Amino acid sequence: MERLSRELAFLLTLDRLKEVQRQSYTLAGRHENSAEHSWHVAVAAMLLSEHAKEPVNLLRVLEMLLIHDVVEIEAGDTYVYDEDARKKQEEKEKQAAEKLFAQLPEDQSRHWWELWQEFSAGTSPEARFARSLDRLLPVLLNVATEGRSWQEHGVRASQVLARNAEVAAGSPALWEVVQKLVAEAQARGFLASDGETQAPKG
Amino acid sequence: MERLSRELAFLLTLDRLKEVQRQSYTLAGRHENSAEHSWHVAVAAMLLSEHAKEPVNLLRVLEMLLIHDVVEIEAGDTYVYDEDARKKQEEKEKQAAEKLFAQLPEDQSRHWWELWQEFSAGTSPEARFARSLDRLLPVLLNVATEGRSWQEHGVRASQVLARNAEVAAGSPALWEVVQKLVAEAQARGFLASDGETQAPKG
Numbered sequence: 001m002e003r004l005s006r007e008l009a010f011l012l013t014l015d016r017l018k019e020v021q022r023q024s025y026t027l028a029g030r031h032e033n034s035a036e037h038s039w040h041v042a043v044a045a046m047l048l049s050e051h052a053k054e055p056v057n058l059l060r061v062l063e064m065l066l067i068h069d070v071v072e073i074e075a076g077d078t079y080v081y082d083e084d085a086r087k088k089q090e091e092k093e094k095q096a097a098e099k100l101f102a103q104l105p106e107d108q109s110r111h112w113w114e115l116w117q118e119f120s121a122g123t124s125p126e127a128r129f130a131r132s133l134d135r136l137l138p139v140l141l142n143v144a145t146e147g148r149s150w151q152e153h154g155v156r157a158s159q160v161l162a163r164n165a166e167v168a169a170g171s172p173a174l175w176e177v178v179q180k181l182v183a184e185a186q187a188r189g190f191l192a193s194d195g196e197t198q199a200p201k202g
Numbered sequence: 203m204e205r206l207s208r209e210l211a212f213l214l215t216l217d218r219l220k221e222v223q224r225q226s227y228t229l230a231g232r233h234e235n236s237a238e239h240s241w242h243v244a245v246a247a248m249l250l251s252e253h254a255k256e257p258v259n260l261l262r263v264l265e266m267l268l269i270h271d272v273v274e275i276e277a278g279d280t281y282v283y284d285e286d287a288r289k290k291q292e293e294k295e296k297q298a299a300e301k302l303f304a305q306l307p308e309d310q311s312r313h314w315w316e317l318w319q320e321f322s323a324g325t326s327p328e329a330r331f332a333r334s335l336d337r338l339l340p341v342l343l344n345v346a347t348e349g350r351s352w353q354e355h356g357v358r359a360s361q362v363l364a365r366n367a368e369v370a371a372g373s374p375a376l377w378e379v380v381q382k383l384v385a386e387a388q389a390r391g392f393l394a395s396d397g398e399t400q401a402p403k404g
């Protein structure tokens with residue numbers, strides 16, 4: 001029962017991920033939180049695993065995606081285009097993972113730590129595919145909301161391509177999708193090209 | 203590419219689950235939505251599968267839980283203690299599933315339909331365990347928020363026990379947890395016993 005009590009307490013701790021706000025917008029026009037993002041990206045894995053570069057163990061992909069953001073409960077979310085913050089974030093997230101996973105029974109703690117490390121380092125076909133999806137979703141949502149969060153942060157096409165180039169390592173087919181979406185966003189005028197100081201609205 | 207386009211369009215349709223509001227409250231005190239609930243219950247499966255009544259294929263459990271509520275995009279959420287609404291809801295949800303899953307490539311459509319049917323009917327150890335978790339989470343959240351949604355709907359202990367009795371079919375250990383939580387909620391005065399018209403607050 002002690003074991004079960006710890007697991008249930010941890011489940012309640014995880015509830016806090018529902019309050020971590022991301023920069024992305026849902027199609028209904030509000031900021032997305034990290035818990036619903038984690039669901040969306042896990043469902044994406046179910047739908048898109050056939051497009052992974054290498055064959056993947058779907059269970060491993062789902063487990064990684066379901067927990068990939070839980071460190072944000074302690075460390076907060078970092079915007080993917082904020083380069084400075086991203087570097088400091090790495091150390092903060094590692095400490096957060098240690099603190100959080102220590103709440104679990106030892107075997108589970110080790111399992112979660114391994115999943116999180118594998119995802120963070122992209123050291124397996126499963127991790128690389130999972131990372132591709134984690135990149136793809138914000139691009140999809142941005143294009144579906146006419147670049148709302150890109151516009152708010154003055155993000156340019158070259159940045160989107162640079163930050164998402166690793167999609168190719170997990171799925172060449174999805175990298176092709178990202179490139180097409182970026183070109184479409186530029187053509188429709190809601191993603192600035194280099195040289196432009198701001199994307200022309202409308 | 204036609205196949206991939208359909209999958210991506212469906213992913214964007216699924217975004218709408220983030221706007222389906224449930225009666226449960228998050229620990230931060232706002233209504234939970236069905237997308238973040240689906241994440242929470244999937245993570246619960248990762249943590250608690252060792253307590254399933256029979257050995258379960260975790261991948262199957264996760265896939266069922268990730269999609270179990272997507273029909274609500276079309277059919278809306280029904281409060282678990284609203285008996286009349288629940289009966290009408292069954293037919294509505296079946297129609298919603300048909301409509302939604304028809305958007306997928308045929309093999310995927312069949313896979314999602316099978317997962318959803320298996321979950322709804324509780325016809326496998328995986329489905330019964332998944333259903334246990336889907337029942338457990340609202341009870342956990344209710345107790346952690348001093349019975350907030352129970353109080354709002356005048357729900358009594360006997361109703362909570364009756365509606366959640368099927369937890370035992372998926373996990374006797376979790377059914378024991380539910381019974382203890384109900385007793386605790388009664389003792390602490392935020393879940394009415396039979397005979398009381400309303401739970402005494404405080």
Ligand SMILES: [Ca+2]
Nearest residue numbers: 037068069134
């Ligand atoms: Ca993410």
